Amino acid sequence: MNILKKLISAIRGGANEVGEAVVDTQAIRILEQEMRDARTELDKAKTSLTEIMAEKMGIERKVTELGKSIAEHEGYVEKALEKGDEALALEVAEKIADSENELMIQQGILDGYANKVENLKHLINTTERNMKAMEREISIVKTTEKVQKANEMASAKFSGSDSSLRSAKESLERITQRQRKREDQTKAAMDLDIETGDQALESKLEQAGILADKTSASAVLARIKAKK
Amino acid sequence: MSNNKLKLLTDELDNKSLSTGTGLTIELIEGDNSDDVSVAQILVEGREELPIYMTVDEGQILCITYLWHEREVKSGMRADLMDVLLTLNVSVPLSAFSKIGNQYIIYGALSPDSNVNDVLLEIEVLSDNALEAIETVSEFLNEE
Numbered sequence: 048m049n050i051l052k053k054l055i056s057a058i059r060g061g062a063n064e065v066g067e068a069v070v071d072t073q074a075i076r077i078l079e080q081e082m083r084d085a086r087t088e089l090d091k092a093k094t095s096l097t098e099i100m101a102e103k104m105g106i107e108r109k110v111t112e113l114g115k116s117i118a119e120h121e122g123y124v125e126k127a128l129e130k131g132d133e134a135l136a137l138e139v140a141e142k143i144a145d146s147e148n149e150l151m152i153q154q155g156i157l158d159g160y161a162n163k164v165e166n167l168k169h170l171i172n173t174t175e176r177n178m179k180a181m182e183r184e185i186s187i188v189k190t191t192e193k194v195q196k197a198n199e200m201a202s203a204k205f206s207g208s209d210s211s212l213r214s215a216k217e218s219l220e221r222i223t224q225r226q227r228k229r230e231d232q233t234k235a236a237m238d239l240d241i242e243t244g245d246q247a248l249e250s251k252l253e254q255a256g257i258l259a260d261k262t263s264a265s266a267v268l269a270r271i272k273a274k275k
Numbered sequence: 276m277s278n279n280k281l282k283l284l285t286d287e288l289d290n291k292s293l294s295t296g297t298g299l300t301i302e303l304i305e306g307d308n309s310d311d312v313s314v315a316q317i318l319v320e321g322r323e324e325l326p327i328y329m330t331v332d333e334g335q336i337l338c339i340t341y342l343w344h345e346r347e348v349k350s351g352m353r354a355d356l357m358d359v360l361l362t363l364n365v366s367v368p369l370s371a372f373s374k375i376g377n378q379y380i381i382y383g384a385l386s387p388d389s390n391v392n393d394v395l396l397e398i399e400v401l402s403d404n405a406l407e408a409i410e411t412v413s414e415f416l417n418e419e
Contacts, residue, residue, distance in 0.1 A: 193312040213324070223406075
């Protein structure tokens, strides 16, 4: 079963419980145990990688030495031939043939080790990546559980009883009402600003004699008398 | 270590406000032991009903807001609601819908290297998105 499937069953398992727990903590514990097991396996793989690499280096040394020895003995054969010692040349040639056979065998082993090292490195890489992903997923599940708890605590504290039962629509209603109220207040304050601004200008104009004085009773009486 | 980053972020957020001048109230709810996850509760002024919860782990910073409970969904409309949420998911900027247990949530995930301004933007957008989301799907939700 892949990690996501396990997590889903862990989360669902938790959600179906009567209690408020979101996560099946038992399932998470199992996942964490699996993580620990995987880490042990990974450590083992790393140890055997080191061992194999050490062995591979030993064989590499052997292969180089064989190559050197072959070249060296080829020089001896040439020298023996120059001296006309055919028998000695043949003897050395036999040693070269032995070395060449040994070299073939060792080269084969070396190739095998190189393959093993590649495979192990690949395996270790993949395992490490998987474990990281798994760790992340477990962390997310734990996080959501913690957030759930915090939310329950907060809603209980926030507005007393039954607060966790408050619906999204009610919350929206409260928030928009509050917003509207604030907007209205802002608008009223702005209107007031404009009004007082107008008044200030008017009185300045009056003082300057540009705007006529406020209508007085005597002015009204004078106007009506004048009409007659 | 992740909890330290959360502490650092909440300290930095404490004297900040959103681009609209709206104030924030932040409370750090620390884990019971060093292994435990800490959560920061962020209240946006005037929207205290929809708190934002922030956590930090090795992989990401998560900001989560609870939207509504499964029981608030009108009977027979659950599939339609799901369809709307799934369809909306891409077009909602920076946030995505999900569920924790029986609660529908909206959340945003940030890189663990994000700075306080990235987080501020996230909070502002998430808060707006949460309100808008409830407004948008209110036809699917019960009054009570």
